[in-house]
Amino acid sequence: MLAAFAQELAQDLTAQRLRAxxxxxxxTFAARHVLPQAASVADMQSAINQVWRPLDWGWVEIAEAEDHLALAHHCAPLRGAFGDSHLVWSTGFLEGAYESWMRRLGADAQLRVTQQQASDELGTIVYRFGR
Structure with missing residues (x-):
């Protein structure tokens, strides 16, 4: 059903507009699923996974790098929901959710979540949170 909806949307909107x-x-999803304050990256990861788990939306692993956080979201159901050809824009959902959560937890407004690589066959999508 969502694949048919995605197909209709893609006929009228560009991939850039669909991603936005x-x-x-x-x-909006993140605003409706408020996270508790997190004292560490591990606490934040745990809180986020408590949102994804009951929805069967996979899980995230967050690693600290020198100048950013690396987020690997595993088993995202986007391919199954929207189809392969719509992964170029449907992954924007996770960008928006993660960036919103980071901001609500106190991150600088200049930092952004950006996708770093395409979804693999298992639904793992890698994002970067930083400048």
Missing amino acids: LMRRTGE
Whole structure:
């Protein structure tokens, strides 16, 4: 059903506009699923996974790098929901959700979540949170 919906959307909107729409949808989702304050990256990862787990939306691993956080979201159901050809924009949902959560937890507004690589066959998508 969502694949048919995605196909209809893709006929009327560019991938860039669809990605922006999905990003906003992710922001709305995050606003409705408020995280508790986190004292560490591990606490933040645990809180986020407590949101994803009951929804069967996979899980995230967050690693600290020198100048950013690396987020690997595993088993994202986006391919199954929207189809392969729509992964270029549907992954914006997770960008919006993660960026919104980071901001609500106190991150600098200049930092952004950006996708670093395409989804693999198992639904793992890598994002970067930084400048």
